[in-house]
Amino acid sequence: MANVPVSDVDLYTDEARVDPYPIYERLRGQGPVVHLPRYDLYALPRYEQVRTALMDWKTFTSARGVFVDPEMNAQLEGITLCSDPPEHTMLRGVLGRPLRQDRMRDVAPRIEAEADRVVTRLVERGRFDAATELAEHLPMTVVSDLVGLPDRGRAKMLDWAAAIWDVQGPANARFAKAMPSVEEFIAFAVNDAVPGNLDPDGWAAHLYQAADRGELPRDKCPVMMLDYVTPSLDTTILAITNTIALFARHPDQWELLRSDRTLIPHAINESLRLESPVPQFSRVLTEDHEIDGVALPAGSRVALLYGSANRDERHYPDPTRFDITRRPSDHLAFGRGEHVCVGMHLARLEMTALLERLADRVTGFEVVSSTPMINNGLRGLEHLEVIAHTTG
Ligand code: HEM
Structure with missing residues (x-):
């Protein structure tokens, strides 16, 4: 039986949050499983093992939490993300109803109209922040409307969501700073985001309506609000911003996309592969288990490094190259298996609508400046000031 390689790297320093890729490359080189004693995590840095774990x-198990800090894993027990079948099947059935691919037909016209409006306005101006002015627009207008929280909640959704992502890491300074916002959100979900205050046609109200029909225990509703608010905003905002940054660095790829719009779905996958907004979640082993000849005891917390798996040279040749003809539809940026992102159709719809409208008008992007986001659970750019060049 092989020994587990060990690494003393810290995946949560500012430097590692901004650029984890050299660390990931070292971990992939060390083996299929690497013990990170600092947070007692068994990291899976390669593609094959992450995918296998997701399918089993x-x-x-996700039921013992998918984050790093033991207390946070205990506190968020029972949300859809942190449950196993059969409970997970019941929760996801209700949660995922408005997000199913066939339901996207209902929201597509609004998303496309808003995409047209924001792109027209920004392109006319020529210079804008692709993160806060372009990428935030659809999640903060259409998506927050669809969730249907009371006004006070809508205004704070982005702050709360970022805080909840921060407490998904270890109990470091970022985690401590985020805690008051997390508590504020939980109090809001329990006390304010209740029937009567919610848009009766929104996703949040639908949770309570499902509980009234007996499809869901009522006490699950507040915590399930977290499943809507946390993952629906920053993930997509970062994915859109990362995509613009990649096209700015690779004008030939933008040219290619403009000449062949059928490449848009592949470009979205390639961007998510190369710059995964959610670089990791974790699982716990329910029994002693061997991964590629390495024996791990039951109870071990295993970190699934999506951001590393998506750049595994064993799976994607020349993995750091941004190539929109690559067609990497098997990337793990949305996870896989039971917990595969339930909002991915919505995220793809938002990204497609913006890329279509941008491709109509913009011949190239020039980066003026950028600021990385430093967050325990997310990765990408907080600001991306660009100049959009047009033919006219
Ligand atoms: C590009 C944008 C997005 C990315 C990169 C992303 C990423 C992910 C990933 C990696 C997972 C898997 C979690 C795991 O393995 O345990 C996940 C699950 C999930 N995502 Fe997304 N997501 C995005 C957009 C969205 C949107 C727009 C929503 C809308 C509500 C959403 C809602 C969820 C929910 C509720 C889950 C939990 C599903 C379950 O546990 O069954 N996500 N997402």
């Missing part, structure tokens, strides 16, 4: 929820 019985061995790799």
Whole structure:
């Protein structure tokens, strides 16, 4: 039986949050499993093992939390993300109803109209922040409307969501700073985001309506609000911003996309592969388990490094190259298996609408400046000031 390689790297320093890729490359080189004693995590840095783990929820449980800090894993127990079948099947059935691919037909016209409006306005101006002015627009207008929280909640959704992502890491300074916002959100979800205050046609109200029909225990509703608010905003905002940054660095790829719009879905996958907004989640082993000859005891917390797996040279040749003809539809940026992102159709719809409208008008992007986001659970750019060049 092989020994587990060990690494003393800290995946949560500012430097590692901004650029984890050299660390990921070292970990991939060390082996299929690497012990990170600092947070007692067994990291899976390569593609094959991450994918295998995602497809085996019985061995790799989510029910003991998918984050790093033990207290946070205990506190958020029971949200959809942190449950296993059969409970997960019941929760996801309700949660995912408005997000199903066939339901996207209802929201597509609004998303496309808003995409047209924001792109027209920004392109006319020529210079804008692709993160706060372009990428935030659809999640903060259409998506927050669809969730249907009371006004006070809508205004704070982005702050709360970023805080909840921060407490997904270890109990470091970023985690401590985020805690008051997390508590504020939980109090809001329990006390304010209740029927009567919610848009009766929104996703949040639908949770309570499902509980009234007996499809869901009512006490699950407040915590399930977290499943809507946390993952629906920053993830997509970062994905859009990362995509613009990649096209700015690779004008030939933008040219290619403009000449062949059928490449848009592949470009979205390639961007998510190369710059995954959610670089990791974790699982716990329900029994002693061997991964590629390495024996791990039951109870081990295993970190699934999506951001590393998506750049595994064993799976993607020349992995750091941004190539929109690559067609990497098997990337792991949305996870896989039981917990595969339930909002991915919505995220793809938002990204497609913006890329279509930008491709109509913009011949190239020039980066003026950028600021990285430093967050325990997310990765990407907080600001990306660009000049959009047009033919006219
Ligand atoms: C590009 C944008 C997005 C990315 C990169 C992303 C990423 C992910 C990933 C990696 C997972 C898997 C979690 C795991 O393995 O345990 C996930 C699950 C999830 N995502 Fe997304 N997501 C995005 C957009 C969205 C949107 C727009 C929503 C809308 C509500 C959403 C809602 C969820 C929910 C509720 C889950 C939990 C599903 C479950 O546990 O069954 N996500 N997402």
